[in-house]
Amino acid sequence: MSTAQDAEGTAEGGTNEASAWGEVAPEAARRLLVAAVGAFAERGYHATTTRDIAGRAGMSPAALYIHYKTKEELLHRISRIGHDKALRILETAADGDGTAAERLADAVVTFVRWHAAHHTTARVVQYELDALGEEHRAEIVELRRRSDAAVRRIINDGVRSGEFDVPDVPGTTLAVLSLCIDVARWFNVEGRRTPDEVGALYADLVLRMVTAAP
Amino acid sequence: MSTAQDAEGTAEGGTNEASAWGEVAPEAARRLLVAAVGAFAERGYHATTTRDIAGRAGMSPAALYIHYKTKEELLHRISRIGHDKALRILETAADGDGTAAERLADAVVTFVRWHAAHHTTARVVQYELDALGEEHRAEIVELRRRSDAAVRRIINDGVRSGEFDVPDVPGTTLAVLSLCIDVARWFNVEGRRTPDEVGALYADLVLRMVTAAP
DNA sequence: CCGCACGCTAAGCGCTTGCTCAGTACTGCG
């Protein structure tokens, strides 16, 4: 679990961001998508213009519409891929073996590290949900429901086994996810902490949250 | 500390929101400001039009510019008042008497309750910072620095007195504030929890975070 | 060597945006 494959961390939205989007098919479409992630993260979806995205990708504004139907479809593609990744992280940790404490720590470390290392992507994924259209948003909300279920499963396991002391399981699940997600808001590459350090700190804090006071 | 004066909770941005803006001087200016809070919280600053704000306030678009120089000045006024309130909450708790644990619990309860009860305002205050102009943002960032200092002061007191076991004080301070602030993102009036309940839950979780494992 | 599909651009359309300004109703003062 929790490999070090994404531990690098160069400048904002540069080549290391691009490496995470290998699955996006024609190279031009990928370049546009990476450009959109950077622009959306920096200025927000509504403040970003299609000319801005195309410019960052080194293309004319019209080129965008060969690969994507609308600006909103671009956001949806980013949001979909990001949420898939986030869900996979949490379900992998939940389905792993080890004690509930080990699995919870693994989930937090990996989830937080992703939010920190890919904080531009994560910012778009977590904070631009309202900009999606009706149907696209519903699809994404379902993925988030499943993320919530994965974390709740780990905590429930810990309560059942006696490892954890959690009076309010849904509330604590919400708090754990909320804590991790908000990393995308404040994390700064210029800052003093590496994604790994934040992951370790947060795993410790979360384990304290689910453990009874002495 | 922490009275129940703002425990009511009717519909979105309605009359109970308005009551919190009593200090804003001419009635028309206040109506515009309350309208702006509602619109900004619902659709975001950049997606909100001046016509939208004026319409909600029952006025023509031009009326806005009699009371505010620009749309950004409206956001700044909201952000300024909100951050003043948040800072006052945290400094009041930090300067209170009682043990560090009591003061930390008080800070979290009050801060979280404000974010939940006034989650429309809080959403604008916490998530539209980037939309402010250079100088206005710098002013607000300074207020946030002081909020951070207030919480860190409580935690440091607890460490010194032996009440708390916190290996990383700045990191834990950041996490506590982050956890509370993110309430503004997910809190829903239709949801199952009242602001008071969320405050109590979060105070418990935060106290566990600063207390040594058994 | 043709022709045509493909990826892309230059130009621009229709619309909305933040904001302005001349004008209007109303109020209080002499």
Add this chain to the structure above:
DNA sequence: CGCAGTACTGAGCAAGCGCTTAGCGTGCGG
């Protein structure tokens, strides 16, 4: 009754928006 000041509106401007369309160069099957 006149007049100045205040709070507001209707109409609209310049700029910028998302998106479309006509056309251009390139590479590849026949």
